Amino acid sequence: MQKVLISGASVAGPVLAYWLRQYGFEPTIVERTPALRHGLGGHAVDLFGSGVEVARRMGIDEAVQAARTRTEWMTLFRNGKKPVEINVDKLSSGISDRHVEILRGELTSLLYDATRDRVEYLFGDSIATLNDDGHGVDVTFEHGEPRRFDLVIGADGMHSTVRRLAFGPEESMRRPLGGYLGVYSMPDELALGNRMFVHMEIGKIASTYGVHQTGQAxxxxxxxxxEELRYDYRDKDQQKRILADEFRDYGWEVPRLLKHLDAAEDFYFDSITQITLDSWQRGRIGLVGDAGYCPGPAVGGGTSLAVVTAYVLAGELAAARADLPSGLRNYENKIRRFVDLSRAVGPKVMGSIIPGSATALRAVPLVASVLPHLPLWAQRKVWSQNGVGKALDSLPLPDYSDLVRVPQS
Structure with a gap:
């Protein structure tokens, strides 16, 4: 069997490994995070349209639905204004008729469970060097013994190690959108249940929502x-200080939220940045998901993009089994329009979810409260204006079922 090394065990990596195994490949996933930390935390992410269909084809759709966040209502707060109540289910139905919101850690765990018995995982390790000689790739690891693979795929996120080693430094590939996101778990002191509280000011949003699976928030x-902040993306203590300084004088319920920041073990912080490579393959090395074309955390539908493109990548590699570099090129051609549409969404969504002016601060709650009451066709039309619905539902899934060599368990 042809051996494929995948760097990254979050979303795109396990989806890719699952389908490669179905098609008769021998996938190995290397993940820097230790096994005991894998799948913890993470913010709520969305699967739309084709992403939901991939989950169905993997046989995990019922588990994904059962793990959905179940956030039913969102209350929008602004200083000096009456709170606005919004039906979240009705609001999201205007984007896609197939939508699941799920915590990223929950999705990661479900994907791991779907692959752990048939895919080799190397936790607590990372790729150190790559040498593509045209016939295979020699790989050294930070801890494990060197190995040789027929193909290496970077599915290791916005700060991809594979991309750095094979495509060059990250700095030249980044397109910052001017925003930052911080998320962590805390006790549900506000008794949120299935509700979300969101407080908005010009240039800032503080929010909290309940997690029914854990009883936390x-x-x-x-x-x-x-101006872009400069920080080490692996230094969580430094990132916590940045977030605390930014919201120290914010007011509302923020002091209550921030008192749990230091103790948070699942803290996530990063810039809302796009990755803008023109090509996602170099010989026998390729990229998938955020590693190749991150549309921007929280604004570009990156999770659905990762799921769908990983599915397509596996299918195209199976179709071109005798010529894997050709499979990478075919994958690139198939997904390019989908990636371009998702990339175009980010700046537009940034302009609407983080109010940049007093006018936007007034408009966001108004639009969010009116949209759920419009007919579905009218909601779809509104969402299509900024490209969200079009991007997230734009790629029809190819049928690769004739390439399956290993019966689905």
């Missing part, structure tokens, strides 16, 4: 910055 923060 998530605190989530978004803010804008004209």
């Amino acid at each position: 998530r605190a989530a923060f978004l803010f804008r910055r004209q």
Whole structure:
């Protein structure tokens, strides 16, 4: 069997490994996070349209539905204004008739469970060097013994190690959108249940929502910055200080949220940045998901994009089994329009979810409260204006079932 090394065990990596195994490949996933930390935390993410269909074809759709966040109502707060109540289910139905909101950690765990018995996982390790000689790729690891693979795929997120080693430094590939996102778990002191509280100011959002699976809550923060912040993306203590400084004088319920920041073990913080490579393959090395074309955390539908493109990548590699580099090129051609549409969504969504002016601060709650009451066709039309619905539902899934060599368990 042809051996494929996948770097990253979050979303795109396990989806890719699942389908490669179905098609008779021998996938191995290397993941920097130790096994005991894998799948913990993460913010709420969305699966739309084709992403939901991939989950169905993997046989995990019922588990995904059962793990959905179940957030039913969102209350929008603004200083000096009456709170606005919004039906979340009706609001999201205007984007796609197939939609699941799920915590990223929950989705990661479900994907791991679907692959753990048939895919080799190397936890607590990372790729150190790559040498593509045209016939295979020699790989050294930070801890494990060197190995040789027929193909290497980077599914290791916005700060991809594979991309850095094979495509060059990250700096030249980044397109910052001017925003930052911070998320972590905390006790549900506000008794949120299935409700979300969101407080908005110009350039900033503080929010918290209940997590029914654990009885806890998530605190989530978004803010804008004209000048890009400089920090180490692996230094969580430094990132916590940045977030605390940014919201220290915010008011509302933020002091209650921030008192749990230091103790948070599942803290996530990053810039809302796009990755803008023109090509996602170099010989026998390729990229999938955020590693290749991150549309921007929280604004571009990156989770659905990762699921769908990983499915397509596996199918195209199976179709071109005798010529894997050709399979990478075919995958690139098939997904390019989908990626371009998702990439175009990010800046538009950034402009609407983090108010940049007093006018936007007034408009966001108004639009969000009116939309769920419009006829479905009218909601779809509104969402299509900024490209959200079009991007997230735009790629019809190819049928690769004739390539399956291993019966689905």
